[in-house]
Amino acid sequence: MTHPFRADGSLRHLITLEGLPRPIIERLLDQAQSLVRPLGERPPVSDLLAGCTVANLFTEPSTRTRVSFELAAKRLGADVVNLEVQLSSRVKGESMLDTVYTLESLHVDALVIRDAETGVPGTVAAHVAPHVSILSAGESHVAHPTQGLLDALTVRQHKPRFEALSIAIVGDIRHSRVARSAFHVFRTLGVPDLRIVAPPALMPEPTEFSGCARHTTLEAGVRDADVVMMLRIQKERMAEVELPDADRYYASYGLTPERLALARPDAIVMHPQPMNRGIEIASEVADGPRSVIRDQVRNGVAVRMAVLREVLAWRGAP
Amino acid sequence: MTHPFRADGSLRHLITLEGLPRPIIERLLDQAQSLVRPLGERPPVSDLLAGCTVANLFTEPSTRTRVSFELAAKRLGADVVNLEVQLSSRVKGESMLDTVYTLESLHVDALVIRDAETGVPGTVAAHVAPHVSILSAGESHVAHPTQGLLDALTVRQHKPRFEALSIAIVGDIRHSRVARSAFHVFRTLGVPDLRIVAPPALMPEPTEFSGCARHTTLEAGVRDADVVMMLRIQKERMAEVELPDADRYYASYGLTPERLALARPDAIVMHPQPMNRGIEIASEVADGPRSVIRDQVRNGVAVRMAVLREVLAWRGAP
Amino acid sequence: MTHPFRADGSLRHLITLEGLPRPIIERLLDQAQSLVRPLGERPPVSDLLAGCTVANLFTEPSTRTRVSFELAAKRLGADVVNLEVQLSSRVKGESMLDTVYTLESLHVDALVIRDAETGVPGTVAAHVAPHVSILSAGESHVAHPTQGLLDALTVRQHKPRFEALSIAIVGDIRHSRVARSAFHVFRTLGVPDLRIVAPPALMPEPTEFSGCARHTTLEAGVRDADVVMMLRIQKERMAEVELPDADRYYASYGLTPERLALARPDAIVMHPQPMNRGIEIASEVADGPRSVIRDQVRNGVAVRMAVLREVLAWRGAP
Numbered sequence: 001m002t003h004p005f006r007a008d009g010s011l012r013h014l015i016t017l018e019g020l021p022r023p024i025i026e027r028l029l030d031q032a033q034s035l036v037r038p039l040g041e042r043p044p045v046s047d048l049l050a051g052c053t054v055a056n057l058f059t060e061p062s063t064r065t066r067v068s069f070e071l072a073a074k075r076l077g078a079d080v081v082n083l084e085v086q087l088s089s090r091v092k093g094e095s096m097l098d099t100v101y102t103l104e105s106l107h108v109d110a111l112v113i114r115d116a117e118t119g120v121p122g123t124v125a126a127h128v129a130p131h132v133s134i135l136s137a138g139e140s141h142v143a144h145p146t147q148g149l150l151d152a153l154t155v156r157q158h159k160p161r162f163e164a165l166s167i168a169i170v171g172d173i174r175h176s177r178v179a180r181s182a183f184h185v186f187r188t189l190g191v192p193d194l195r196i197v198a199p200p201a202l203m204p205e206p207t208e209f210s211g212c213a214r215h216t217t218l219e220a221g222v223r224d225a226d227v228v229m230m231l232r233i234q235k236e237r238m239a240e241v242e243l244p245d246a247d248r249y250y251a252s253y254g255l256t257p258e259r260l261a262l263a264r265p266d267a268i269v270m271h272p273q274p275m276n277r278g279i280e281i282a283s284e285v286a287d288g289p290r291s292v293i294r295d296q297v298r299n300g301v302a303v304r305m306a307v308l309r310e311v312l313a314w315r316g317a318p
Numbered sequence: 319m320t321h322p323f324r325a326d327g328s329l330r331h332l333i334t335l336e337g338l339p340r341p342i343i344e345r346l347l348d349q350a351q352s353l354v355r356p357l358g359e360r361p362p363v364s365d366l367l368a369g370c371t372v373a374n375l376f377t378e379p380s381t382r383t384r385v386s387f388e389l390a391a392k393r394l395g396a397d398v399v400n401l402e403v404q405l406s407s408r409v410k411g412e413s414m415l416d417t418v419y420t421l422e423s424l425h426v427d428a429l430v431i432r433d434a435e436t437g438v439p440g441t442v443a444a445h446v447a448p449h450v451s452i453l454s455a456g457e458s459h460v461a462h463p464t465q466g467l468l469d470a471l472t473v474r475q476h477k478p479r480f481e482a483l484s485i486a487i488v489g490d491i492r493h494s495r496v497a498r499s500a501f502h503v504f505r506t507l508g509v510p511d512l513r514i515v516a517p518p519a520l521m522p523e524p525t526e527f528s529g530c531a532r533h534t535t536l537e538a539g540v541r542d543a544d545v546v547m548m549l550r551i552q553k554e555r556m557a558e559v560e561l562p563d564a565d566r567y568y569a570s571y572g573l574t575p576e577r578l579a580l581a582r583p584d585a586i587v588m589h590p591q592p593m594n595r596g597i598e599i600a601s602e603v604a605d606g607p608r609s610v611i612r613d614q615v616r617n618g619v620a621v622r623m624a625v626l627r628e629v630l631a632w633r634g635a636p
Numbered sequence: 637m638t639h640p641f642r643a644d645g646s647l648r649h650l651i652t653l654e655g656l657p658r659p660i661i662e663r664l665l666d667q668a669q670s671l672v673r674p675l676g677e678r679p680p681v682s683d684l685l686a687g688c689t690v691a692n693l694f695t696e697p698s699t700r701t702r703v704s705f706e707l708a709a710k711r712l713g714a715d716v717v718n719l720e721v722q723l724s725s726r727v728k729g730e731s732m733l734d735t736v737y738t739l740e741s742l743h744v745d746a747l748v749i750r751d752a753e754t755g756v757p758g759t760v761a762a763h764v765a766p767h768v769s770i771l772s773a774g775e776s777h778v779a780h781p782t783q784g785l786l787d788a789l790t791v792r793q794h795k796p797r798f799e800a801l802s803i804a805i806v807g808d809i810r811h812s813r814v815a816r817s818a819f820h821v822f823r824t825l826g827v828p829d830l831r832i833v834a835p836p837a838l839m840p841e842p843t844e845f846s847g848c849a850r851h852t853t854l855e856a857g858v859r860d861a862d863v864v865m866m867l868r869i870q871k872e873r874m875a876e877v878e879l880p881d882a883d884r885y886y887a888s889y890g891l892t893p894e895r896l897a898l899a900r901p902d903a904i905v906m907h908p909q910p911m912n913r914g915i916e917i918a919s920e921v922a923d924g925p926r927s928v929i930r931d932q933v934r935n936g937v938a939v940r941m942a943v944l945r946e947v948l949a950w951r952g953a954p
Contacts, residue, residue, distance in 0.1 A: 043687075424704060
């Protein structure tokens with residue numbers, strides 16, 4: 001995929017991190033970092049995007065990501081409208097593109113799209129008017145680019161030398177957009193040792209995640225890692241891997257304090273949430289001193305502010 | 319129906335276009351036109367209605383109309399709250415009027431009401447406190463006044479001399495609030511040749527649409543028309559007209575390029591959306607050079623801004 | 637329960653009115669009173685809370701209370717996000733606390749929580765970061781503190797000497813959070829004659845509502861009362877009290893003009909809404925000259941503004 005830019009050099013859409021040039025990624029991370037505040041301080045607010053309109057178009061429920069985008073937009077002064085499409089126009093059979101053309105004609109400047117179907121954000125981006133930006137908020141198992149950026153920002157805050165890192169991504173890699181966006185961003189940022197850890201049935205095709213070491217046991221996968229990224233497991237997947245209940249899955253693939261002890265002493269633990277405590281991660285680990293899971297959430301709103309600024313600031317003041 | 323005005327001559331409610339005096343309609347169209355911007359430019363924003371509160375009270379889902387009203391209000395600086403009443407207070411059996419009195423007591427200034435039942439906006443308007451305005455966003459099969467105004471504005475942008483026009487409204491006239499509001503506004507604006515085109519079972523009662531020519535074939539109905547307004551057909555209606563599936567309905571009543579060729583060479587094509595592509599309209603026509611369907615959406619937010627200004631501006635600055 | 641205060645003496649959370657010191661209650665009522673405007677005038681607006689974020693976290697539907705909090709926050713300049721948790725993250729099994737930690741990490745300053753389960757607001761308050769405030773918007777049958785405050789404000793507007801009042805609370809006391817918060821606030825404000833009126837099966841345990849007179853007939857309960865507070869009855873409760881339909885319940889416990897005539901001639905009638913007209917209250921009474929039910933709604937938004945100011949103003953200007 002080629003990434004489209006505007007005449008002033010700014011990125012137009014954010015659909016995937018695959019192929020996004022490293023300088024753009026670093027610019028977004030730098031901008032996001034400048035917007036991070038410690039918990040308890042107020043987040044930065046501005047009216048940079050006053051007069052702009054951002055529409056959240058979610059066809060899967062996701063309170064966390066929707067609220068994160070909504071607050072990012074509001075704190076930059078934009079107007080926000082929320083649409084849950086499966087509850088409204090789709091019940092009348094309206095096509096996604098007609099909904100998009102409608103929003104475009106209502107002078108919406110950016111569409112934030114979450115959809116369970118592959119290809120939706122890209123299709124919309126290919127058809128939308130030139131002034132409109134498309135931001136993916138999660139596309140099937142394919143991409144979740146703002147999640148990848150917030151993961152990279154979180155790692156950078158603790159381990160600034162990407163070139164020296166071992167990162168293990170653990171869980172249902174096969175069906176995970178979070179894993180794919182992490183793979184792309186860490187690859188581009190030069191992480192030399194990137195590992196995927198999963199039961200065999202949840203490993204991706206051999207053509208994917210090229211260059212990553214593959215481990216089918218958690219113990220081997222996390223050994224001496226600097227970063228352990230846990231993924232959420234869906235219940236229906238446990239049966240597929242012959243670990244048919246939560247206890248058995250946890251026995252084999254749950255991140256316990258004992259297993260975390262195999263990683264580097266200063267390793268950090270990440271999770272995109274929502275967590276299944278006691279299934280893929282022990283509560284002691286999730287809430288422990290090496291967890292940066294809440295930092296990820298805080299970084300998420302900063303990343304989304306940076307992305308909105310990147311794609312909308314060309315409009316200038318109203 | 320008599321239309322109530324405030325002491326300064328401004329309209330108080332907008333429930334129907336029936337009987338609305340021509341000077342008021344023209345004032346609203348002029349104001350709306352001044353708020354129209356080309357696609358890609360920013361819409362006008364102001365704080366004229368800062369301190370005012372608009373509540374969207376939708377008892378039928380309608381993403382498009384709700385978002386259009388929401389953006390219109392926000393771009394004028396008003397606060398907006400959305401209520402989906404069937405999902406909340408009505409499940410406890412609360413009556414519509416008690417909901418309305420509650421909103422009134424919360425200092426809501428305008429209530430935008432969409433309801434499947436006949437008479438709801440009028441009943442509410444009859445009971446609400448003197449400072450509150452009621453705007454219908456679609457009332458059963460009876461009226462959809464902002465849709466009628468945006469349709470008139472769209473026609474005027476392309477065919478400014480209403481006195482010279484032939485307009486054909488095509489589809490399920492019998493059950494259509496869009497058709498009724500179009501009939502009222504075009505009648506008042508002096509359109510001499512107004513036609514309704516429908517299968518016999520979807521024709522309205524003979525007492526309605528007085529003065530309109532009635533056609534039961536699309537070919538006869540669109541001949542030499544300046545404007546072709548297509549309506550959405552509901553699946554359950556196709557069976558009623560013995561065209562029990564989409565293909566058969568399309569064969570008889572779909573607007574194809576061939577049928578459109580029977581209209582004037584510069585005829586425009588309209589549709590209130592959401593469209594059933596391949597059922598009442600061919601995609602080639604919907605997306606073709608004579609389609610003004612997206613202009614209708616853009617005009618819709620301008621019309622709603624004009625209406626909100628009309629009914630709320632008497633409050634002056636806060 | 638002890639009520640936590642910040643270093644500047646302001647209240648941090650509002651979970652219950654039980655044990656809340658009288659000077660704090662009076663300060664909140666005074667502040668709320670200063671924000672009350674007559675119906676038809678504009679409510680006060682400010683940017684005191686600009687840069688603050690309020691999240692409405694409702695796990696039970698409640699349009700009225702949610703909109704009241706939403707408008708209170710917006711009129712003080714705060715950003716507001718609405719979450720209906722049962723429709724989104726909870727469907728994935730996410731725990732309430734992880735949702736709360738997420739909101740905290742998104743720099744949400746106040747969480748407004750409505751939940752059907754006992755203990756949720758208190759549990760959240762016990763775990764949340766020090767800068768975050770928790771406001772209960774209704775907790776099971778236990779507490780509804782902003783309702784209690786608005787009820788007290790409404791009484792004070794008509795009967796300023798609490799020390800001289802007879803107040804009767806009528807209906808399903810056993811299951812009512814409204815009754816409990818009313819009991820706590822009126823007890824603290826020194827109301828000497830506080831009565832509860834209910835069918836025997838809907839009376840609370842003897843250990844609760846200490847010091848209140850208990851009446852099982854409406855006639856005895858309202859005699860010479862200054863204030864009659866009616867509660868909403870749920871249909872499933874009528875069967876429990878062997879008054880299995882609306883008519884029979886109304887015959888025994890409906891507030892009719894005749895029964896209201898037993899109270900003081902200047903008695904006021906209150907109801908938290910939504911009302912079952914013709915079941916617990918006659919429409920003539922609900923809409924009659926002694927009803928202050930709509931004042932309660934208007935006072936509700938003023939009370940919520942006062943509470944938000946109380947718990948968030950320590951942040952000062954952004």
